Amino acid sequence: MSSLSGKVRTPGRNWRDPSTWHLRTRLVLVAMALLVAICGAVGLFSYASMDLFLTRQLDTQLAQASDRARDFGRPSAGNSGGRPDPLEARGQGIGTLNARILDGVVSSAGFLAGDATRKSLSSEDSQILLALTPNSAPVDRTLSSGAYRLTAVRAPYGDVIVTGLPLAEKQNTLASLVWTMVVVSAGGLVVIGLAGTALIRRTMKPLEQLSEVATKVSRLPLDAGEVALAVRVPAAAAHPGTEVGGVGYALNQMLDNVSSALQARQNSEMKVRQFVADASHELRTPLTSIRGYTELMRMTEQFTPDGERSLARVQSQSERMTALVEDLLLLARLDEGQPLKLTDVDLTQLSVETVSDEKVMAPGHAWRLELPEEPVVVRGDSTQLHQVLANLLSNARKHTAPGTTVVTGVMRSADGSAVVTVTDNGDGIPAEFLNQVFSRFARADASRKNPAASAAAAGGPGRSAGSGMAGGPAAPTMAAAPTSEGTSGLGLSIVQSIVEAHGGTVEVTSRPGRTEFAVRLPGGPREA
Template sequence: MTPVSGHDWRNPSTWHLRTRLVLVAMGLLVAICGAVGVFSYASMDVFLTQQLDKQLASAAHRSSEFGRPESDNPGGRPDPLEARGQGIGTLNARVLNGTVASAGFLAGDASRESLSSADNAVLLALTPNGAPVDRTLSAGDYRLTAVRAPYGDVIVTGLPLAEKQNTLASLVWTLGVVSAGGLVLIGLAGTAVIRRTMKPLEQLSEVATKVSRLPLDAGEVALGVRVPESAAHPGTEVGSVGYALNQMLENVSNALEARQESEMKVRQFVADASHELRTPLTAIRGYTELMRMTEHFTPDGEKSLARVQSQSERMTTLVEDLLLLARLDEGQPLKVTDVDLTQLAIESVSDEKVMAPDRLWQLELSDEPVLVRGDAAQLHQVIANLLSNARKHTAPGTKVVTGVTRSADGSAVVTVTDNGSGIAPEFLGRVFARFARADAARTNPVTEAGTSTTAVATAVAAGASEGTSGLGLSIVQSIVEAHGGAVEVTSRPGRTEFAVRLPAVPPAA
């Protein structure tokens, strides 16, 4: 049997609690009905047997007295069956000297019926001690007793067991029908009662399921789900669980609100700090260019001035990235147009060929244009950042393949694949985190600081260092998600692939 909806009927531990409770109740009821049935059957059997034995003793006494011989002539011995008060089915036999002298029973029409030789053999095997025994004869089952009369004959008397057996069979059928009906009624009533009793637990499960599906990891979250008051009374076991769950949800809601408020303050600080840094950075670049045009420096001075200019440009890029992330976090509207991803890929790869001619840059494009609705500048930055990431983290001679296709489900897919050394497995899970870098030794000191105030200040202050800022892939993820898409990465030694999926414009449009 194949498990359905996570339940394997071969494994009772996976059954619903209400199912197990109903089955346990039914099992107990079956055991009780069985015990009552066995006791009733045994009691009725004893009662009917005692009653039959009394009748048998009375019939045996009548037969013995009526069968007393009037003379020594055996032919003058009366037939015990002719005694008064003998009922239909009564069996009588006279045994003389180990031989059945006469035997028969009263048929339904009060006529005498003889016994077979096999029946005679059964009668001869009886011990004449007056103890009743059950035997099966050709006429049916009988309760027999053999008594040695004072005149020396053995008188055998028997009564049919059919009436007793019919009574016991009727009792069994009655108990069976009543028990089955009771089981059905108790099963239905028990299922309804248990289902009603378990309803609060189902409500708790629904609340927990709803909470588990909420995006609690980031952004503003309205945690308004609560257990109903009817299932949150502390006076009962289930109510205590519901009450505790509501208290926990209230605490989580307060924590989420505090986290959201803190995040908003940090984002506002990042935006304000980045905006304020643009003016002095522009001034530094301007004065640096002016000094290079108007002043004469020694070779060492020229190097130092060039260093100041390059690092001011690097810090300007970092500030622009921080501003872009702040705008994306605030959810500012996009400048949506029809964008041809094929053309963006061609332009981006052409730029990288100029910057890094020592890599092997290849394109794998669809025959038809792949259009999406989005911000052209931001989507261009997505592809450029992925190509820049491949360039910065691979050795010369690495092959980098950029692909643009339309998937079977109609989505637009942009892939950037290289045959470099790959990404370390322990770093793969946080490759899209802000300020996260796989090799801190060749970049600035900020390795993974999130978006805290200290991280922003350290990242900006470290602008004079070489390497990447650790924001490129984070910007890729934020832009793609703002466009309703997703980005994922797979990596192993010799092959690393970043895949971006975006909702595509239908080809007919």
């Protein structure tokens, strides 16, 4: 987990799905979209306003030019056949177009070029001029010499005078306006986008801190052991006067409550563990006395056959109770974190010795060893590691039927760690119980809770959760009775505690016909 200054990576983000984007990204994009819409609206309004203004201005100039052309084109007195050229009227500017239409024929048509000379119009231009409606509103037309604003006026003397002004200046002005609006808007959007992104990121920082705190807490091992729940939302992001600060303040209050609950739970667990340790320690003395007096009575007194069986039962149960007390004491020491007596331990030699012991106790099983040519040496507590292997082998012995093959393997993995495996070909562990095999006092059978089922299954091979190894056939209800040796359900708990105290891990995989426990320990010296 990264620190509070780090970034929380969100898995599975799809950039094509906006719902998976960061909130700050969506806020920036929404703000930019609104700004683009505003700039577009302002640009369209400005363009329309400027176009209307320039059009009105051009229409005013066009009306004045039309009046000058109409008055100048009046026929001269005494010369009814003469018609002055409207284009020669005074005050007509460069680019002005004038034409006279008489009896449906265009005459005296042309425009003033940039050098103040007269330029004629093409026949296509004449057709466009003939199509104009006299005394109507000015219209825009595209001629061979460019775009023009045209108006046709019927003069009192019967002629139709056409006047036009070029649209180039208007179009250039509007184009300049468009480019100005685009450049200014784009620059403004870039500046506002960068500034807005920085401000939004700064504003959203408290939410990121809340997310990081919640993520860090979610990854803490809160299920067991002493938990230091010291992470909190910074005070700057936990001010109850704001929306985000209110969430941060509530989260801190929740974390305080959780921390208090965890501390209370830890205190309760410590009291229970201390009680178990103290009770186990105190039970050792009376149990030793019971075993001693039992042995003394068997040596010095004469009993009937029933009495002898009863005394043997007392002795066996006291021995079983003593083993349970020793297991509880060991777990208590491991919980307290007492230091290990570290030495170089040869796991190959340890496996040979432990398997030899089990062969004597269960000659009906097939015991096999798979060892490397070179010794596999680790740094650890030899006594405790022997107990790990002994518990796993005893587990296989107690909870599998005679004839089962149990294979003990030792190897050195590629990363340098040492791996010890205990595999049997028994019936396997029920899938619904597989994740509980390392729990204390957990048992796969229901005999402790269902005496009737236990009595019905008496005499059959049992299945202990503490062992977790494959065993003989079990009833469909998993209510097999314990074996004659009995199990406390602590064997695998001790294995897990010892292995974790050595910095290693233990795993189990099981299916019908194969159950394997794999112990992985940190690498140590490679030579014995």
